[in-house]
Amino acid sequence: MATTxxxxxxxxxxxxxADVTRDxxxxxxxPTKGYYxxxxxxxxxxxxxxxxxLYQIRMGLGxxxxxPPVMWGVYITTFVFWVGIAHSGTLISAILFLxxxxxxxxxxxxxxxxxVFAVMTAGLFPLIHVGRLWYAxxxxxxPNQRMxxxxxxxxxxxxxxxxxxxxxxxxxxxxxxxxxxIAAIRxxxxxxxxxxxxxxxxxxxxxxxxxxxxxxxYLYLAALATPLVLSVHSVVSxxxxxxxxxxxxxxxxxxxxVAGAIYSGVALVITLLIPLRRVFKVERxxxxxxxxxxxxxxxxxxxIVGYAYxxxxxxxxxxxxxxxxxxxxxxxxxxxxxxxxxMIICNGFLPFLLWFKKIRRCIPALLVISLFVNLxxxxxxxxxxxxxxxxxxxxxxxxxxxxxxxxxxxLSGSFAWFFMWFLxxxxxxxxxxxxxxxxxxxxxxxxxx
Amino acid sequence: MKGSxxxxxxxxxxIDSATEAIGALKKSGYDDFTVYSPxxxxxxxxxVAHPVSPVRLWTLFGGLTGLVTGxxxxxxxxxxxxxxxxxxxxGSVIPYIIIMFELTILFxxxxxxxxxAFHAWSTNQRGPFDGRFSDDHIGIFVPCPVERRPAVEQxxxxxxxxxxxxxxx
Numbered sequence: 001m002a003t004t005x006x007x008x009x010x011x012x013x014x015x016x017x018a019d020v021t022r023d024x025x026x027x028x029x030x031p032t033k034g035y036y037x038x039x040x041x042x043x044x045x046x047x048x049x050x051x052x053x054l055y056q057i058r059m060g061l062g063x064x065x066x067x068p069p070v071m072w073g074v075y076i077t078t079f080v081f082w083v084g085i086a087h088s089g090t091l092i093s094a095i096l097f098l099x100x101x102x103x104x105x106x107x108x109x110x111x112x113x114x115x116v117f118a119v120m121t122a123g124l125f126p127l128i129h130v131g132r133l134w135y136a137x138x139x140x141x142x143p144n145q146r147m148x149x150x151x152x153x154x155x156x157x158x159x160x161x162x163x164x165x166x167x168x169x170x171x172x173x174x175x176x177x178x179x180x181x182i183a184a185i186r187x188x189x190x191x192x193x194x195x196x197x198x199x200x201x202x203x204x205x206x207x208x209x210x211x212x213x214x215x216x217x218y219l220y221l222a223a224l225a226t227p228l229v230l231s232v233h234s235v236v237s238x239x240x241x242x243x244x245x246x247x248x249x250x251x252x253x254x255x256x257x258v259a260g261a262i263y264s265g266v267a268l269v270i271t272l273l274i275p276l277r278r279v280f281k282v283e284r285x286x287x288x289x290x291x292x293x294x295x296x297x298x299x300x301x302x303x304i305v306g307y308a309y310x311x312x313x314x315x316x317x318x319x320x321x322x323x324x325x326x327x328x329x330x331x332x333x334x335x336x337x338x339x340x341x342x343m344i345i346c347n348g349f350l351p352f353l354l355w356f357k358k359i360r361r362c363i364p365a366l367l368v369i370s371l372f373v374n375l376x377x378x379x380x381x382x383x384x385x386x387x388x389x390x391x392x393x394x395x396x397x398x399x400x401x402x403x404x405x406x407x408x409x410x411l412s413g414s415f416a417w418f419f420m421w422f423l424x425x426x427x428x429x430x431x432x433x434x435x436x437x438x439x440x441x442x443x444x445x446x447x448x449x
Numbered sequence: 450m451k452g453s454x455x456x457x458x459x460x461x462x463x464i465d466s467a468t469e470a471i472g473a474l475k476k477s478g479y480d481d482f483t484v485y486s487p488x489x490x491x492x493x494x495x496x497v498a499h500p501v502s503p504v505r506l507w508t509l510f511g512g513l514t515g516l517v518t519g520x521x522x523x524x525x526x527x528x529x530x531x532x533x534x535x536x537x538x539x540g541s542v543i544p545y546i547i548i549m550f551e552l553t554i555l556f557x558x559x560x561x562x563x564x565x566a567f568h569a570w571s572t573n574q575r576g577p578f579d580g581r582f583s584d585d586h587i588g589i590f591v592p593c594p595v596e597r598r599p600a601v602e603q604x605x606x607x608x609x610x611x612x613x614x615x616x617x618x
Contacts, residue, residue: 017585149526187580443464
C-alpha cells in the first residue's frame with residue numbers, strides 16, 4: 001500500500017497525521033438543515049420513480065414507449081449509462097493503486113463509493129426492463145423442478161455474471177479500504193456513532209500482523225479488480241456487438257465502451273467532488289492539482305471516445321456495406337439527429353477544451369464540462385441502442401420510439417436512488433481515505449526534529 | 450483489553466524511535482511483541498521482519514477453484530439440458546470463458562477476504578490498545594512476566610518512547 005512520493009497539490013504546510021484524522025472526522029458531524037433538505041428532495045424524486053415503476057408493474061410494459069422494432073429503450077440506455085459510471089471508481093482505486101499514483105489517495109474513496117452505488121443503480125434496470133421483475137432470479141443457474149439450466153451462450157447471462165461479480169468485488173474493495181479508517185474514527189467518536197464505528201471497524205487495531213495480511217490482500221484485490229473492470233464493460237458491449245444489427249456488429253465495441261465508461265465515470269467523479277470538497281471543507285486534501293489530474297484522464301478517454309466515433313463512421317463508409325452506411329447516415333441526419341449531435345458535441349468536441357491548462361485548473365469550468373459529458377454519454381447509449389434498432393434492414397420494419405413519462409420518471413428516480421445512497425454514505429463514512437492520505441505524509445522522525 | 454496478557458505498553462511519536470525499539474527488542478530475544486501503527490509502514494514491517502503473508506495462497510487457490518467451477522458448471526449444465534441454441538455446439542467453450550473468467554475473479558476475491566479474516570483477525574496479538582495508535586502514534590506492547598518488566602521498560606524508554614506504562618494482565 002505504500003506510496004512514498006508526496007501527492008501533487010499537497011499544500012506547503014503539510015498536514016500532520018492528527019490533522020488528517022481530525023479534518024476527516026469533522027466531515028461526519030451532525031448533518032445541517034441543508035443536508036436534510038437535499039436528502040428529502042432526492043427521496044421525493046425517488047418516490048416519484050417508485051410510483052412510476054409500480055404503475056408500470058400494474059399496467060404492464062405497454063406504458064413504456066416501446067414500439068417495434070425498438071424494444072430496448074430508456075431502461076437499457078440507462079443501464080449501460082450507470083454501468084459505465086461505475087468504471088472510473090475502480091480505475092482510480094485499483095488501477096492507479098497498482099501504478100502507485102500518489103494523487104489518487106484523496107479522491108479514490110469517493111470514486112469507489114460512487115462505483116458501488118452506480119452498480120446498485122444499474123442492476124435495477126434489466127429487472128425493470130423485463131417487466132416481471134419478480135422472475136429475475138431465473139437468470140441464476142439454480143436446481144429447479146423442470147431441470148432447466150440457463151443458456152450460457154446468451155449475453156444476458158454473461159451480464160448477470162459480470163455485473164454480479166463486479167458489484168461483489170467492488171463492494172468488498174470499498175469495505176476493505178474503509179476498515180482502518182472507521183477504526184480511526186471510532187477512537188475519536190462519541191455517542192451512537194462510537195457504537196456504529198465500533199461494530200463496523202470489526203475490531204481493527206492496526207497491529208503489525210493485521211497490516212501484514214491487509215496490505216497483501218488489498219494488493220491482490222486491486223490486481224483482481226483491474227482485469228475485472230476492463231472485462232465488465234466489454235461484456236456489456238457484447239450485448240450489442242454479438243448481434244447483427246447495423247451499428248452494433250463491430251469489433252471496436254469493447255475498447256470503445258470501456259473508454260466511454262471511464263470517460264463518463266471520471267466526469268461524475270468531478271461532478272461529485274466539486275461540491276463535496278467545499279461542503280466538507282477538505283480543500284486542503286482535494287486540491288486543484290487533483291482536478292487537473294482527473295481532467296487529464298477525462299481528456300485522454302475523451303480523445304479515445306472521439307476517435308472511436310470517427311472510426312465507426314469511417315468503417316461504415318469503407319466497408320461498403322449498404323446497411324451500415326444507411327444506419328450511420330440515419331444517425332446523423334435521420335429522426336434522431338438531435339441525439340447524435342448532442343453526443344458528438346458533448347463527447348467529441350467538448351473535451352478539446354481540456355487541452356488548455358487554464359481550463360483544467362478552473363473548477364467552475366470543469367463542473368460545467370463534467371455535466372455536459374454525462375449528458376453526452378447518456379445520449380451516446382441512446383443513439384447506439386435506440387437509433388440503431390429503429391433503422392435496421394427492412395424499411396417496412398422501421399419504427400420510431402419516443403420515451404413516455406413513465407420512463408422519464410424511472411430515469412429520474414434512478415438518479416435520486418444513486419444520490420440518496422451517496423448522501424447517506426458521505427455523512428456517515430469517510431469520503432477521504434484517512435489511512436491512505438496519511439501514508440503519503442512522511443512520519444515524523446526524531447533525527448529530523 | 451479483556452483477556453489481554455500483562456506487559457509493557459509504549460507509545461512513540463517518531464518512526465525511527467519505534468524501529469530502534471523493535472530492533473533492540475529483537476536483539477534482546479523478544480519476538481512476541483505487538484506493534485500498532487495508524488498506517489501500514491514499510492520501515493516497521495521491515496524491522497519486524499515477518500515472512501510474506503500466506504493470503505496470496507488463498508487468492509491463488511480461490512481463483513483456481515473459480516476457474517474450475519466455471520468450466521465444470523457451464524459444461525455440465527449444458528449437457529444436462531442438452532438443447533441446440535443458435536446452431537452452436539452444446540458445450541461451447543468460447544462463450545463459457547466469460548463465465549470462467551468472472552468466477553475466477555469472484556472466487557479469488559472472496560477467498561482473499563476469507564484468508565485475510567482468517568489470518569489477520571485470528572491473531573494472538575491480544576495486547577492492550579490505545580486510541581492514539583490509530584491516529585498519530587506508534588505503539589509497542591511487550592508481554593512479559595513481572596520480573597522482566599523493569600528491563601523492558603528501560604529498553605523502550607531508551608529508544609525514545611513518549612510514554613511507557615505497565616499493563617497488568
